[in-house]
Amino acid sequence: MLDTLDATTVRTWCRLALTALGQAREEIDALNVYPVPDGDTGTNLYLTVESAAEAVERCFAEQAEPELGSAMAAGARGALIGAQGNSGVILAQWLRGLAEVLALGGEPADLRKGLLRAAESAYQAVAEPVEGTLLTVAAAAARAAAQGAGSLAEATDTAYRAAREALLRTPSQLAVLAEAGVVDAGGRGLVAILGTLSDAVTGQTPMGPVAQRREFDRPVRPLGGCEGHERPPGPGHPAFEVIYLLDAPDQALPTLRAELAGLGDSLVVGGGDGLWNVHVHVDDAGAAVEAGVRAGRPYQIRITHFAEAAARAGERDRETTAGRAVLSVVTGAGLAELCEQAGAHVLHADPDRPPASAELVTAVRRCAAREVILLLNDPELRAAAGAAADQLRQDGVRIAVLPTRSPVQGLAALAVHEPARRFDEDVVAMTSAAGATRYAELAVAEGESWTMAGVCQAGDVLGLIDGDVVVIGADLVAIGEELLGRMLAAGGELVTLVLGEGAPAELADRLVAHARRQRPEVDTVVYDGRQQSATLLIGVE
Structure with missing residues (x-):
């Protein structure tokens, strides 16, 4: 547990906050009724924190061991430059106020003063502050932390819990929230951010479920923010x-x-x-x-x-087959060639840095299509893809994100893609094909780690099924055979093997022979994917 904040903790905080906002993005969008019920607060907060996190990563790339003040200043500036919407600008200013104080030190007292300064800065940024919003939650967190004493962990935990309690009071402070039966969307986002700060400091996870709806005398109305339900502001509200x-x-x-x-x-x-x-x-x-x-x-x-x-937003529900494209996110040159041969556009991703939402937006726009089916091929991209999709829909692009968890699922989806079908029918067919494909991979452990199959050491061969480690060993071919055997024990008609960069020449031959021995009726195809992320990818359909 930390005694003082440092740059590494700030980096961890940014990553955790981005993950938390990615998971809560749609929920927060659905809460958005103030100041405009346009259902984008969760997306705006996510994009703002994403920009902050990228700036902190650049700070670490430029400086081997940056100081706390440098990391915080980089994050605050990144948030300011990338801030989206009302809530994003307020959050960026909150981070700026926090950074100003933490530039002087990372002791518990500095954090408490920093939270006060952050709340003050956020209020000063808003021309007409309104209670029952993100501002109120920030102020409650700062006051509670300032009144306390003790460790850094106690300060962050106190701030988080006070923010959570303040969030649940927001409907009693703002009539539009009470009428809709929701808590404030921006405040909900700040609760997630403060919860992940506590997590970064303590290593624990304080983030429990936060009530997004409460029972009031008036009925709860459907809210904006979910696909196809965006609502324009009411009469009398500015148009732009x-x-x-x-x-x-x-x-x-x-x-x-x-x-x-x-x-x-x-x-x-x-x-x-x-x-x-x-x-x-x-x-x-x-x-x-x-x-x-x-x-x-x-x-x-x-x-x-x-x-x-x-x-x-309403137009995207109209049926059209003109101008459809499939965009596949892959890391290996061979995989990219396979996807292109199947008619897909390809985003070549850096294996060490998943693409951010802005990169996904740019890649989709390069497709120059009104309808786009996005194959992620990586579960870590879901949050960024969701934020990117919301931005693209505002531009009139009809987009479906298929959360394929492995490139072999993406290949299965591409195999049934048919542009002549209606958009929804094509999406359903591709989703079904991907979902019917079980996936596994062989990888080499980079260090000691706890897994579902026990403790692994650096250099151990790991066999994963559906993302979980199920077998650990020393021999690549032996682990591959055991992994494939487990996959085929559940049945299947087609086995796809995608060889990674540096995979031994005999690996594919041995596995093809093993598949024939276990299930002679199963067809096996082998591709040279040249991906760096895994020595071997296995798909069973």
């Missing part, structure tokens, strides 16, 4: 959301804030030291951008027309 980064001197901000406040609402301006992230809802998007031009240099300008975004 305008977001941009702004290079401007600090002294230009008061005038900018005043101009934007006169144009609309939901105004949040975060940043400092000449770089700002501006978010506002207005009827005159051009005037909001012109105000930025007068203050400095606006760029990365994003303008969303709420009604058009909702209309595009």
